[in-house]
Each structure stands twice: as C-alpha cells, then as structure tokens.
Amino acid sequence: MSELRQINVDPLPRLTWHWCKVNDVSVKVCDEGVVSADLNVVLSENVTDTTVYTEEEYRKLESGMGEAFAEYGYKVSAKTDSFRADDPDKEGSVMLNLGYDKDRWYFNSFRLEAADNCNMTVIMRYKENNDDMGSTGGEPQFHAGVDTRVHVGKKAKIRLIQIHESENSCIYNNVASNVEDSGKLEIIHVVLKGREVYNGCISQLEGKRSTLEINMGYIAETDAKIDINYVARHIGRESVSDILANGVLNKGARKCFRSTVDFITGCPGSKGAEKEDVLLLDDDVVNKTVPLILCTEEDVEGEHGATIGKLSDEILFYLNTRGVDEKLAYKLMSTGKIASIVRLIGDNEITKEILDDLEAK
Amino acid sequence: MKEKTRVEDVDRNMYDFRYDEEGYYKVDKGLTPAIIEQISKEKNDPEWMLQLRLESLKIYNEMPIPDWGPPLDGLDMDNIVTYVKPNTPMTAKWSEVPDEIKETFEKLGIPQAERESLAGVGAQYDSEIVYHNIREEVAAMGVIYTDLESALWGEYADMIRKHFMKLIPATDHKFMALHGAVWSGGSFVYVPPGVKVEIPLQSYFRLNAPGAGQFEHTLIIVDEGADLHFIEGCSAPKYNIANLHAGCVELYVAKNARLRYSTIENWSKNMYNLNTKRALVEEGARMEWVSGSFGSHTGYLYPMTILKGDYSKCEFTGITFAGKGQNLDTGLKIVHTGKNTTSAVNTKSISKDGGLNTMRSSVLVNASAENAKSTVDCASLMLDDFSCSDTIPVMDIRTQSADIGHEAKIGRISDEAIFYLMSRGIPEEDARAMIVSGFADNVSKELPLEYAIEMNNLIRLEMVGSIG
Known part of the structure; x- marks a missing residue:
C-alpha cells in the first residue's frame, strides 16, 4: 500500500473566518492499490447498463466534495458504471449494494441518467461484507470513495437514495448533478452508522422550473465524524430547492453541516429553502451548522432555519x-x-x- | 414628507466638504519602525506603549491579508499616511477649537447635539482628539470621559495599561496589528459602580486628510451595576484615493452592568473601514449593540461579544446598506462561555445599484455554557438584479443543553406593497423608500430620535434615483 496524502474536501462555496474551521476539511486518500467495492446490481428491465463515459462528461459537472476529490476519483477509479432510464412509460429502478472488507481502499464511480420524461429510482447501500469487523469505535477499518454523477433530463425525475450501514467505514460520498427544464432530483441520504462520513453534493438547477429536494437523516455516536456540503445552484428561472437535515449527535460525535442556496443572476422566480434540526444528547459533541444563502438575483426567495440543542x-x-x-x-x-x-x-x-x-x- | 428636525437637510454634500491641512504635522507615507517611533515620540507614549507599537508592527508584517473577505487590492499601505496631527491642542471649549475644525463639527451638528441631548462629547479630527467635554453633573458622579492619551499618564494610567489591547490583541488579525502599531486618538470612559448615566456620551470621528488613515482606540469600562449608552459617529469627505479606518473598540461590562453601544457609520465611499470591536460581559451584565453601516468603499466589521459571566446577555441590532461601488462585509461574533447566557441577533441588509453585501456571523457555544440560548434572525433585501447579497452564518455548538435558533431570509420588495402605496397616491420612489425605511425599523427604533431620523434620511438619500 502506498503512502497516504491529504486533500481538502467539502469546500464552502464562499470562504469565512479560518478559525471557524468550516471552509473545508482535510482527509487522507490513497493513490495506489485502490479497488472497486463488491457490487451487487439489480436493475429493472427498462434501465440500460452501459459503461461508456468520457472524461469530458465526467468533468462537466462540479463536485460537491470539491475539485481535489473529483481529480482523485478520476485518477483511481477503475471504471464508471452507468445507468440510464429511457422509457417514459415505466419507472426504472436500480439497486446497488456495495460491499466492503477491512483494510482496503475502495473507489466506485457511477453515472445516472434519466432521459427526457423518464423516471428512475436508485438505491445505494454501503455495507460491510462480513460482520467480523465488530463495532469497536476508534479508527475506520476501511476507506471507500463513491462518486455519483447525475443527469436529470427535461420533465424527468431521479430519486437517489444512499444509505450508510457500515459501522467501521470511512466513506467519501460525492454527488455531482444537473437538472434540466421541469426535471426533479430527489436525494434521500441516511447515515445510520460509520466512523467517518464525508458527503458532498452540488446540484446545478439549469432548467426552468427544475427542482432539487434533499432529505438527510443521520445518527452519529461514539466519536463518529460527519461532514456535509450541499449546494443548490439556481441557474434556471423558477427553479426550486429544498434541503432538510434531521440529526442526532451523541457520545462525542462531531458534525459539520454546510448547505448553500446559490441564486445566480438570471434565475428570477426561484425559491430555495434549507433547514436543519439537530438534537444534541451529550456535552462532548460538536455541532457545526453553516447555512449559506448567496444571491445575485433580485426576484427570488431564500430562507434558512436551524434549531439546535436539547428538546424544547x-x-x-x-x-x-x-x-x-x-x-x-x-x-x-x-x-x-x-x-x-x-x-x-x-x-x-x-x-x-x-x-x-x-x-x- | 419633510421632517422639522435639525437633521432634515442630511445630504451627501454635508459630509463632502474638506479643508486644507496647512501647518498640520504628518508622518511620511508607509510603515517603518522609524515612523512608529516618530508617532510614539510625538504622542509622548510611555515606554510600554512604544514596545507594544513595535511588537504590533512586527506582527503586522508577518500576518497575511485575509483571503475570505472583500478584496483589499486598492489599499496600498505604502501610500497611507498613518498620523496627521491637526494644528491645535485638545480643549474642552468649542470657542478654542480652530475655526475650520469648529466649522466642520458644526456642519455635522455635533455642538448642537451636545447642547441638546448628550452627556458628553469627544471630537476627533484626523489623528487627534481636538475637543472633549463632559457635563459637570455627569463628571460629579465620578464618570471619566477623556481622550486616551491623557488617560495614559493620569490617575487611570494603570487601568489603561491593564486593559489596553488585552481584549483584542495585535495577533487577532492583520489590521488589528496595524492598529496596535499606529493607533492615535479615541476615548476612555469609566463609569463607577452603580452609576447610571441617563443620557448618552458621544464620540465623533472625522477624517479630513486625503490618503490618510484613522486609528482611534475606544476603551470603555462600565463597572459593577453601572449603566451607559455610548454613541459613535464617523464621516469623511470623498477623495479619489483610498483612505483607511482601522479603529479599535474594547468594552468591559462588569457584573450586572449594562452598556449600549450605538454606531452610525457613514464614511465616504473611498474608505476602507477595517474596524474591530469587542465586548467582554461579566455575570448578569448586558451588552447591546445598535449598528448602522451606510458608508465606506469596503467594510470589514464584526463586533464580537464574549458572554463570560453566568446569566450575561447580548443583543445585536444592525443594518447595512450597500450601494453603488460598495462592498460591505458586516456581521457579528458571539461567544457563549458562561452558564445561562443569552444572545439575540436581528440584522437587516439592503443591496442596491450593484452594491455587495455580506452578512457574516459566528455563534459559538462552548461546553461550559450550559443552558445557553441564542436566536439569530437575518433578513436581506435585494433592490435590483445586479447587486449581491450573501449570508454566511456559522453556528458551533458544544453543549447539549443549548437552545439555538437561526433564521435567514432573502427577498425583494413585493410588487403588491408598492402597488398598494401607489394606489394611495404615493409616487413609486417614495413608496420604495417608505418600505425600505420600514424594513430598517428594527434599528431606527433602537436609536435616539435624532439619530433615527438621520438614518432614515440616509436611506432615503440612498434610494434617490432607484426608479428607472
């Protein structure tokens, strides 16, 4: 196994004071000996499985975890598994079970596409292959990168569901996406277990009336670390974003939740909302919440709400x-x-x- | 819609007059140890202050320019004169102030305000305080309100040394280090235990010289159970070259005391306003900030409150108006350390004519701050589609018993509201100004009447020409 190096991931779209330690986060990555996770795929009939994906396509989308991570992923990823729904009459479904063993470095790349007027649901589960890793807390026993590039066509819809179920993992989970006219991307992100979770997602709402909806739920315990960076970039007119995170921190867990609603000039009529609700169960936890609203367009509505702490x-x-x-x-x-x-x-x-x-x- | 008040004529021209600095003492442009020593000698510093200045310069030279805020490319310290001394000593009588300086402050309404509504006034012109006075009855209560230089050698010298740049050290950031090196002027206020000053004190800072910097230091100590309202005002004429303001405000609020610190900032639009303010709040004490930021070309301004004592409280009410050519990065920092501490923040920002507004905040609740409560409410108004308004809050919470709420909203003036007012015969421009004034109401209602009217007039002025 080659030496590890550090890269900075989950960059905040606009910097703030460095002493807050939220502008990004430093992680270790391994450049050699990286393998793909055991992948169990279940497809519905109307979903095409193709592995053709050019570098140009890969680089077209901005990465939620940042460009350093995208470069890393491109370098170590053996292949990209692509899934495309192109039958407007039937909703496509893809089940991806990723299995991991200890003491390994993994990376998997996926491309998901819903053609115009097509719908697709993709469920990705991150699990350990065997239960011999136990649940010891402490350092992660394996590291896994997952890069998912999503394209939602006109009047199309993709539901992307990612579920973290590995107790001993360090998962780098990157989503890059764009949504065309009246398309909708719905992301459900559930973190039930894990030593370290780094999760970045940028959605470019390019189309008129395009929509992004993110719902995240997490439980972090026993010194676990969760780092999140969601960005909804409103480019198209009347685009809509709604980001919600519900979480619980306990026993020394640390979490940083960045979410950004970015209204670009030329997106009049757009609306963006972000909300986080965090329950703190312990005095040793660290909760950081960084909800940005960036705006260069007059005719928009953006709002953020957060409640953090004990039960009312x-x-x-x-x-x-x-x-x-x-x-x-x-x-x-x-x-x-x-x-x-x-x-x-x-x-x-x-x-x-x-x-x-x-x-x- | 004319207000019959003494500030009804508020006008940009009111601030845009200047006088030559003939006969004024100036140091050379730039920053060198020799210039620092020259300033120190001119100000008759005690030795410890000279050492503090030199150490600060060293820190300044080692620290990087911030990479997270508005660009500071137009600020060339090699072209800034850091010390300009008017050709007059400080006095407690307006009649003894040289005519052109007296005229300046009269145009700004300071002597009149002193007569009508203030307990004391300090007036700084360029780098030095030229006038300082306090009402006899307030002085009789033991309240000290004087220039900082005098205080360095008088009865309160030890108190100054104990507190000066202790709350905000030179290592805090690059421009605080600059301040430590070249500070000059400012006020010292001490309110003895239990004394409640019923009407406000005010310091007014006027920067007249082109290409100069102003680095006043305000140190206020409100002792146990005492009460004070302090008002800070500032302005400058506009020049084609950059001016710099890097002042510092250190506030100590003792047990069960209350301090309200109000600011109407209206620097000219060639000003880099890199000001630093911080309050340390002890048990049961209360700190209130009221802040209106309207001027400056570039602003970095984030008053910080440390709620150290149990049951201490902070209220922050602020508004920022960024117009053409302005990049105003404003906000606040609050640190909860004591138990049962409370903070409440209400900010508004308005962006217009290509103005860039950033509302930046940090609420840190330490593990020791059991049962801390904080509510933050930020609202931003965009008046066109080529301005910019960003909200960048950070909440860092480290105790389970905290109760933290945060809300932020951004939007535009509703067409329905404009239509309603126009249907009542109000021209569109006036209707917009009325709505914006209403939006700023949270700040104006916290200010003394005269200042609230001035603020509303400033907003109205900014709104002129906003239609078409």
Missing part, C-alpha cells in the same frame, strides 16, 4: 403529561427524527429493516 420544554412537558419520562422522550424523539427521513425511502422492505434496526438500538 414544551415537547418534554407534553410527553411527561402522557407518562413518558425524559429519558424515553429523548429516545423517542431521536428515533423519530431519523425515522421521518427513512420513511421517505419508499421501499417497504428496506424501510422496515432500518426502522427495526433503529428500534433495537
């Missing part, structure tokens, strides 16, 4: 009057926060599996 006295009082003590109230609300995002997945089997897992915790 009103909720606690209400639950107390229903016979729920404080400890149980926190458990219920923690589970509820993630469950509200998990239920958006839409696949009953997966939803039940995750909710049962949450309940058991």
Whole structure:
C-alpha cells in the first residue's frame, strides 16, 4: 500500500473566518492499490447498463466534495458504471449494494441518467461484507470513495437514495448533478452508522422550473465524524430547492453541516429553502451548522432555519403529561427524527429493516 | 414628507466638504519602525506603549491579508499616511477649537447635539482628539470621559495599561496589528459602580486628510451595576484615493452592568473601514449593540461579544446598506462561555445599484455554557438584479443543553406593497423608500430620535434615483 496524502474536501462555496474551521476539511486518500467495492446490481428491465463515459462528461459537472476529490476519483477509479432510464412509460429502478472488507481502499464511480420524461429510482447501500469487523469505535477499518454523477433530463425525475450501514467505514460520498427544464432530483441520504462520513453534493438547477429536494437523516455516536456540503445552484428561472437535515449527535460525535442556496443572476422566480434540526444528547459533541444563502438575483426567495440543542420544554412537558419520562422522550424523539427521513425511502422492505434496526438500538 | 428636525437637510454634500491641512504635522507615507517611533515620540507614549507599537508592527508584517473577505487590492499601505496631527491642542471649549475644525463639527451638528441631548462629547479630527467635554453633573458622579492619551499618564494610567489591547490583541488579525502599531486618538470612559448615566456620551470621528488613515482606540469600562449608552459617529469627505479606518473598540461590562453601544457609520465611499470591536460581559451584565453601516468603499466589521459571566446577555441590532461601488462585509461574533447566557441577533441588509453585501456571523457555544440560548434572525433585501447579497452564518455548538435558533431570509420588495402605496397616491420612489425605511425599523427604533431620523434620511438619500 502506498503512502497516504491529504486533500481538502467539502469546500464552502464562499470562504469565512479560518478559525471557524468550516471552509473545508482535510482527509487522507490513497493513490495506489485502490479497488472497486463488491457490487451487487439489480436493475429493472427498462434501465440500460452501459459503461461508456468520457472524461469530458465526467468533468462537466462540479463536485460537491470539491475539485481535489473529483481529480482523485478520476485518477483511481477503475471504471464508471452507468445507468440510464429511457422509457417514459415505466419507472426504472436500480439497486446497488456495495460491499466492503477491512483494510482496503475502495473507489466506485457511477453515472445516472434519466432521459427526457423518464423516471428512475436508485438505491445505494454501503455495507460491510462480513460482520467480523465488530463495532469497536476508534479508527475506520476501511476507506471507500463513491462518486455519483447525475443527469436529470427535461420533465424527468431521479430519486437517489444512499444509505450508510457500515459501522467501521470511512466513506467519501460525492454527488455531482444537473437538472434540466421541469426535471426533479430527489436525494434521500441516511447515515445510520460509520466512523467517518464525508458527503458532498452540488446540484446545478439549469432548467426552468427544475427542482432539487434533499432529505438527510443521520445518527452519529461514539466519536463518529460527519461532514456535509450541499449546494443548490439556481441557474434556471423558477427553479426550486429544498434541503432538510434531521440529526442526532451523541457520545462525542462531531458534525459539520454546510448547505448553500446559490441564486445566480438570471434565475428570477426561484425559491430555495434549507433547514436543519439537530438534537444534541451529550456535552462532548460538536455541532457545526453553516447555512449559506448567496444571491445575485433580485426576484427570488431564500430562507434558512436551524434549531439546535436539547428538546424544547414544551415537547418534554407534553410527553411527561402522557407518562413518558425524559429519558424515553429523548429516545423517542431521536428515533423519530431519523425515522421521518427513512420513511421517505419508499421501499417497504428496506424501510422496515432500518426502522427495526433503529428500534433495537 | 419633510421632517422639522435639525437633521432634515442630511445630504451627501454635508459630509463632502474638506479643508486644507496647512501647518498640520504628518508622518511620511508607509510603515517603518522609524515612523512608529516618530508617532510614539510625538504622542509622548510611555515606554510600554512604544514596545507594544513595535511588537504590533512586527506582527503586522508577518500576518497575511485575509483571503475570505472583500478584496483589499486598492489599499496600498505604502501610500497611507498613518498620523496627521491637526494644528491645535485638545480643549474642552468649542470657542478654542480652530475655526475650520469648529466649522466642520458644526456642519455635522455635533455642538448642537451636545447642547441638546448628550452627556458628553469627544471630537476627533484626523489623528487627534481636538475637543472633549463632559457635563459637570455627569463628571460629579465620578464618570471619566477623556481622550486616551491623557488617560495614559493620569490617575487611570494603570487601568489603561491593564486593559489596553488585552481584549483584542495585535495577533487577532492583520489590521488589528496595524492598529496596535499606529493607533492615535479615541476615548476612555469609566463609569463607577452603580452609576447610571441617563443620557448618552458621544464620540465623533472625522477624517479630513486625503490618503490618510484613522486609528482611534475606544476603551470603555462600565463597572459593577453601572449603566451607559455610548454613541459613535464617523464621516469623511470623498477623495479619489483610498483612505483607511482601522479603529479599535474594547468594552468591559462588569457584573450586572449594562452598556449600549450605538454606531452610525457613514464614511465616504473611498474608505476602507477595517474596524474591530469587542465586548467582554461579566455575570448578569448586558451588552447591546445598535449598528448602522451606510458608508465606506469596503467594510470589514464584526463586533464580537464574549458572554463570560453566568446569566450575561447580548443583543445585536444592525443594518447595512450597500450601494453603488460598495462592498460591505458586516456581521457579528458571539461567544457563549458562561452558564445561562443569552444572545439575540436581528440584522437587516439592503443591496442596491450593484452594491455587495455580506452578512457574516459566528455563534459559538462552548461546553461550559450550559443552558445557553441564542436566536439569530437575518433578513436581506435585494433592490435590483445586479447587486449581491450573501449570508454566511456559522453556528458551533458544544453543549447539549443549548437552545439555538437561526433564521435567514432573502427577498425583494413585493410588487403588491408598492402597488398598494401607489394606489394611495404615493409616487413609486417614495413608496420604495417608505418600505425600505420600514424594513430598517428594527434599528431606527433602537436609536435616539435624532439619530433615527438621520438614518432614515440616509436611506432615503440612498434610494434617490432607484426608479428607472
């Protein structure tokens, strides 16, 4: 295994004070010996599986995790798995199960495309191949990069669901996307486990009335680290973005949530909203929230809201009057926060599996 | 729509007059140890102050220019004169102030304001305070309000040394280091325990010389249980070359005290305003900031509040108006350290005629700040599609018992509101100005009446020509 080097990822679209330590984050990457994860693919009939993807296409889209990561991915990725929905009459579906073993460096690249008027749902699950890694906390036992490039055609829709279910992982999860006229990209991102998660997503809302909807739910415990960088770039007229994150931090977990709504001149009538709701369960946690609104267009509406901290006295009082003590109230609300995002997945089997897992915790 | 007040004629021309600096003492342009020593000698610094200046210069030379804010390319320190001393000593009588300087402050309404509504006034012209006075009854309560240079040698010399640049050291950032090296002028205020100053004190800073810098230092100590409202005003005539303002404000608010610090900043649009302000708030004390930023070519301004004591509080109310040629990066920083501390922030920003506005903030809640509460509310108004308005907040929360809320909104003046007002016979330009004034209401209602009217007049002036 070659030496590791550092790159900076998840760059904030506009810098702020360096002492806040939110402008980006430094991570280690490995340039040699990087392999693809074990990939189990289940496709519906109307989805084409092709691996043709040019460098020009790859570089066309801006990366949520930043250009340094995109360069790294391009260098170490063995191939790109591409999936295209091109039947307007049938919704396509793709299930991608990525399996990992310990002491390895992985990288996988994907390209997802919905042709004009076509719909596709893609579910990606990041799991360990075996359960012999245990759940020890401490350093990650493997590192995995995942680069997903998404193109949503006119009046098309892609639902991209990414689920982190590996206890011992360090996952670099990059999404780069563009959406054409009246297209919609919906991303559901659920982080249930993991030592370190770096997650960047930029969506270029190029088309008129194009839409981005991101719903994220996370639980971070036992010194785990989550770093997020979402950017909704409004280019087309009347484009809409809605970013929501619900999370719980416990036992020394650290999280930085960056989200940006960027209104570019020429996107009149656009609307963007971002909201984060974080429940803190421990005094050793570190929660950073960085919600940017950038605007060079007059006729837009942008808003941000964040609530961070303990449960409100009103909720606690209400639950107390229903016979729920404080400890149980926190458990219920923690589970509820993630469950509200998990239920958006839409696949009953997966939803039940995750909710049962949450309940058991 | 004419207000019958003494500030009804507020006009850019009001600020755009100047006088020659004939006979004034100036150091050479640029920054060298020799220039620093020259300033120090001219100001009759104690030895420790000379050493502080030289150490600050060293830090300045080692620190990088910020890469996160508005560009500072037009600011060439080799072409800035850092010390310009008017040809007059400080006095407590307006009659003893030289005519052209007296005329300057009369045009700005300072002597009249002093007579009508202030407990004391300090007036700085270029690098030195030229007038300082405090009402007898306020002085009789033990309130000290004087220029900082006098205080360095008087009864309060030890207090100055104990507090000067301790809250904001030269290492804080490059322009704080610059300030440490070349500071001159400013005020020292001490309010003894339990004394409540019923009417405000005001310091007014006027930079007259082209290509010069102003680096005043304001040090305020409000002792236990005391109460003070301090107002800071500033202006300059416009020149074609860059001027620089890198002042510093250090505020110490003792147990159960209250300090309100109000600013109406209206520097000329060739000014680089790189000002630094910080308050340290002890147990049960309260810090209130009221800030209006209208002038300057480029601004970096983020008053910081450290809520050190348990149950201490901070309120921040601010508005920034960026027009043509302006790049104003404003905001605030709040650090919660004490238990049960509270902060409430309400800011507004308006962008017009290509003005660039950035609202930048940081709320840090340390692990020690159990039950800290913070609410931040930012609203931005875009008046055209070639201006820019960015909101960049950071929240860093490290205790589970915190209760933090943040809201930010950006939008435009609604066509329905304009239409309604026009249907009532109000011309479109006036309708827009009324709506913008209403948008700024949170700030103006916190200011003394005279200053609120001045602020509204400034907004109206900025709005002229906004239609078509």
